[in-house]
Every structure is written in C-alpha cells, then in structure tokens.
Amino acid sequence: EVQLVESGGGLVQPGGSLRLSCAASGFTFRSYWMTWVRQAPGKGLEWVANINQEGSEKHYVDFVKGRITISRDNAKNSLFLQMNSLRAEDTAVYYCARVGNDHDYDFWGQGTLVTVSP
Amino acid sequence: QSVLTQPPSVSGAPGQRVTMSCTGSSSNIGAGYDVHWYQQLPGTAPKLLIYANNNRPSGVPDRFSGSKSGTSASLAITGLQAEDEADYYCQSHDSSLSAWVFGGGTKLTVL
Numbered sequence: 001e002v003q004l005v006e007s008g009g010g011l012v013q014p015g016g017s018l019r020l021s022c023a024a025s026g027f028t029f030r031s032y033w034m035t036w037v038r039q040a041p042g043k044g045l046e047w048v049a050n051i052n053q054e055g056s057e058k059h060y061v062d063f064v065k066g067r068i069t070i071s072r073d074n075a076k077n078s079l080f081l082q083m084n085s086l087r088a089e090d091t092a093v094y095y096c097a098r099v100g101n102d103h104d105y106d107f108w109g110q111g112t113l114v115t116v117s118p
Numbered sequence: 119q120s121v122l123t124q125p126p127s128v129s130g131a132p133g134q135r136v137t138m139s140c141t142g143s144s145s146n147i148g149a150g151y152d153v154h155w156y157q158q159l160p161g162t163a164p165k166l167l168i169y170a171n172n173n174r175p176s177g178v179p180d181r182f183s184g185s186k187s188g189t190s191a192s193l194a195i196t197g198l199q200a201e202d203e204a205d206y207y208c209q210s211h212d213s214s215l216s217a218w219v220f221g222g223g224t225k226l227t228v229l
Contacts, residue, residue, distance in 0.1 A: 035218075037164075044120065045156070045164060045207050047218040061217050095163055103211065103218070104154040104169035111163055 002026040002107040004096050009112030016086050016116070022079040022096030022109055030054075030074040033099035036081050038092035039111075046092075049081065050099060086116045121146060121212050122221035129227040130198045138224045140191040140208030146219065148189035151211040155184055155193050158205045158223075167206070168193060195226075203228045 008020040022034070035050035049060045049070040058070050069082040079096050093111040100106035123141040130136040140153060147153055155168040166175050168184035171191065183194045191210075195202055208221040 037220075044205075044223040045158075045209075045220040047209075047220065050218070059216070062215070100166075100169060102152050102154070102170040102173075104152070104166055105156070105164075105209075106166050106169070106175065108163040108165065 002098065004098065004107060004109035006094065006096050006109045006112035009094065009114045011115045011117060012086055013118055014087060014116055017082070017084045018086065018114060020081040020083070020094055020096075020112055020114070022081075024077045024079065024098070027098070027107075029072075029077040033103075034072060034079045035097050035099050035105060036070060036079075037095045037097060037105065037108075038090075039095070040089075040092040043092075048094070051079070083114070086114075088116050090114060091116045120222040121215065121219040122208055122210060124206075124208060124221035124224045126222070127225045127227065129229055130195075131229045132198055132200065134198045135194065135196045136198060136226065137192050137194045138206060138226070140193070140210075140221050142189050142191075142210060142212075144189060145214040146189075146210045146212040147186065147191055149213055151213075153184065153186050153191040154209045155182075155191075156207045156209065158207065159201075160204070164207065198228055200228050202226060 003025045036048040067085045071080045095111045097105035098107040152170045156164040157167045158164045171186040172184045
C-alpha cells in the first residue's frame with residue numbers, strides 16, 4: 001500500500017524557516033517524480049514544486065523561487081521542502097504527492113499545516 | 119484568479135447527472151496538455167479521480183467520467199450520491215507559466 005506521511009509543520013514567525021519531510025513507503029520511491037502542493041485555509045490547491053527521480057531536475061512556482069528548495073533522499077525514501085523567508089501568505093496545509101506516468105498526482109499524503117504568524 | 123476556470127458550485131439531486139467544466143487557454147488545455155481531476159472530501163486530502171482526460175484509476179466508480187475538447191475539459195458524475203459531495207479540482211500544465219496549474223475548484227452539493 002502506497003503511503004506518504006508528511007511532518008515538520010508548525011507555527012513560525014514571519015521571516016523564519018521550516019523544513020518539511022515526507023516519508024514514503026509501499027512503492028519504489030526512487031522511480032518516481034515527487035511533488036509538493038499547498039492549500040491555504042479555505043482556498044484551492046496550488047502546485048509548489050516538483051523533483052525528478054534522481055533529484056537533478058527541480059521546478060518551482062514563481063512566487064516561491066529563491067525561498068523554497070525541494071530535495072529528496074532516495075536511500076531514506078524521503079522528500080523534503082526547505083522553506084525560508086516565510087511570509088503570512090505561505091500559511092497552508094502542505095501535501096506531498098507521487099507523480100504518476102501522465103504527470104497526474106496519483107497518491108497524496110495527509111498534509112502538514114504551516115502557520116506563519118507573529 | 120486561476121489559470122483554469124471552474125464554476126464555484128454545482129448541485130444536483132441524488133440519482134441525477136451533473137457536469138462541471140474546466141476552461142483553459144491555448145497555453146494549457148488547448149496546447150494538448152492532459153487534464154486531471156481530483157476529489158477532495160471535507161477535511162481530507164485530495165484524491166485522484168480522473169487522469170489523462172478520461173481515465174479512471176483503479177477503484178474509482180464508472181459513474182465518474184472525464185472529457186476534453188479544445189481549450190476545455192469536463193467532469194461528469196451520473197447516479198449522484200450523497201457521498202459525492204466534495205470539492206473537485208481540475209489540473210493541467212501551462213507552457214507560458216512553466217507551471218502545473220489547478221482550477222479554483224467546484225463545490226458539489228447533493229440536494
């Protein structure tokens with residue numbers, strides 16, 4: 001059974017940093033692109049970043065470029081999202097998801113809440 | 119303002135058929151990029167419902183179907199059930215933005 005479990009969310013002050021993790025199991029992690037998607041309270045889904053199987057190709061949405069870094073550790077079946085210079089508008093539930101063959105997001109974690117507030 | 123436009127809400131009675139649209143442009147759906155649909159039940163993570171325009175993952179009932187034409191896509195649900203009440207999101211790729219984009223979501227209410 002595919003499982004994705006996010007962790008690392010919490011309350012952080014504006015300008016602060018946070019590192020999210022996503023532990024994967026039930027599939028060959030190193031064979032899949034992975035992605036992060038976020039959802040602000042009461043709002044819709046927003047793609048944040050994705051990374052290829054080897055970690056050599058990364059893509060980011062414009063408004064996080066330079067502040068957020070996606071990475072992975074295939075030996076530990078883990079995906080990460082390093083977030084710096086956090087702003088109030090980064091407050092959201094952050095989901096990790098597996099990218100399917102058609103670039104759909106076929107399995108999702110339960111999400112981790114990041115709250116940016118003084 | 120989302121790059122992919124979805125109606126904020128649709129509704130239908132149990133047993134009825136409902137459709138919801140996802141309107142894009144020549145830089146996303148119209149450029150030939152696949153459209154995917156996700157269902158998000160209240161308080162839960164999204165779930166893949168339709169991939170590559172009209173394909174259902176294993177376990178998704180055949181009451182759900184997708185289609186794509188030109189710069190738009192549609193999700194249809196037949197035999198509406200109370201448990202279908204959820205938010206539905208379309209997704210595609212946009213070449214102008216070099217980004218994967220979601221629609222703003224449609225809230226389905228089962229009357």
